[in-house]
Amino acid sequence: MxxxxxxxxxxxxxxxxxxxxxxxxxxxxxxxxxxxxxxxxxLSARVPHVMLLVPVAAAAVALTVVVSGRLRKAAVSALADVRDVHRSRARACALWGGSVxxxxxxxxxxxxxxxxxxxxxxxxxxxxxxxxxxxxxxxxxxxxxxxxxxxxxxxxxxxxxxxxxxxxxxxxxxxxxxxxxxxxxxxxxxxxxxxxxxx
Incomplete structure (x- = not known):
């Protein structure tokens, strides 16, 4: 690239x-x-406990991004690029359609x-x-x-x-x-x- x-x-x-x-x-x-x-x-009795790890992991990642200024700038820049992609219907369809x-x-x-x-x-x-x-x-x-x-x-x-x-x-x-x-x-x-x- x-x-x-x-x-x-x-x-x-x-x-x-x-x-x-x-x-x-x-x-x-x-x-x-x-x-x-x-x-x-x-579903077993363990599944709810395992599923709790998903929001905990997401919260840990979000906290790391917020605390680190460098990561925060990178995240803001990435979100700007994502918004730019979704302004074009063709590009958004290519991204999501290709993934599906x-x-x-x-x-x-x-x-x-x-x-x-x-x-x-x-x-x-x-x-x-x-x-x-x-x-x-x-x-x-x-x-x-x-x-x-x-x-x-x-x-x-x-x-x-x-x-x-x-x-x-x-x-x-x-x-x-x-x-x-x-x-x-x-x-x-x-x-x-x-x-x-x-x-």
Whole structure:
């Protein structure tokens, strides 16, 4: 992005906005799934206690931003960029629509792989497993979610009732279709961009 003329601050803000919108979209899709299929998740007595961690963590982050002058300036600048994006309907639709499409397409790949392996899990359980896993993986950001998403997704599928070794096979199939196979066209595009000095 810096080679395209964006400053370091604007580039970092763009990535932060993308991550925030992606997380928001996954939360909204999870809530919509729970409303449409209430039996997807069986709430236990521990869930309310775990859910208390969300507002506590949000309050801790907000307090840190307020106390730190540098972070406060960065947050104000990021909010200005977000408002600027939403002044254009086309840009707002691209941001939110792209995030929704990304989440649904990746969830669809997980569903297809799970059904191909015959795990016997319902589509709603697999969708919720992916949404929870991708949300949890965002707390430990790694390039492309490598490692963090894989472990979280295998754990979520196992918690949904899949055998451990088959859940790992499902994660490997998901990675094959969404990460490893797209590498070939990605390398070709990377070579083309490098040749045109875009990178």
């Amino acid at each position: 810096k080679r395209c003329g964006l400053s370091t601050r604007r580039s970092a803000t763009a990535l932060a906005v993308k991550a925030a919108v992606g997380g928001t979209v996954r939360c909204l899709l999870g809530v919509a799934l729970l409303v449409a299929s209430p039996g997807t998740v069986r 499409a990304f989440a649904l397409l990746h969830a669809g790949v997980v569903v297809a792989v799970v059904h191909a392996l015959g795990l016997g899990l319902s589509t709603s359980h697999v969708l919720m497993a992916y949404l929870v896993a991708s949300g949890a993986a965002a707390l430990l950001p790694t390039p492309g979610g490598l490692g963090s998403l894989d472990a979280a997704l295998a754990l979520a599928l196992t918690a949904s009732g899949a055998p451990g070794h088959t859940a790992v096979s499902a994660v490997l199939g998901y990675r094959l279709l969404t990460g490893w196979l797209p590498m070939l066209p990605g390398l070709l595009v990377l070579g083309l961009l490098a040749r045109r000095s875009a990178l």
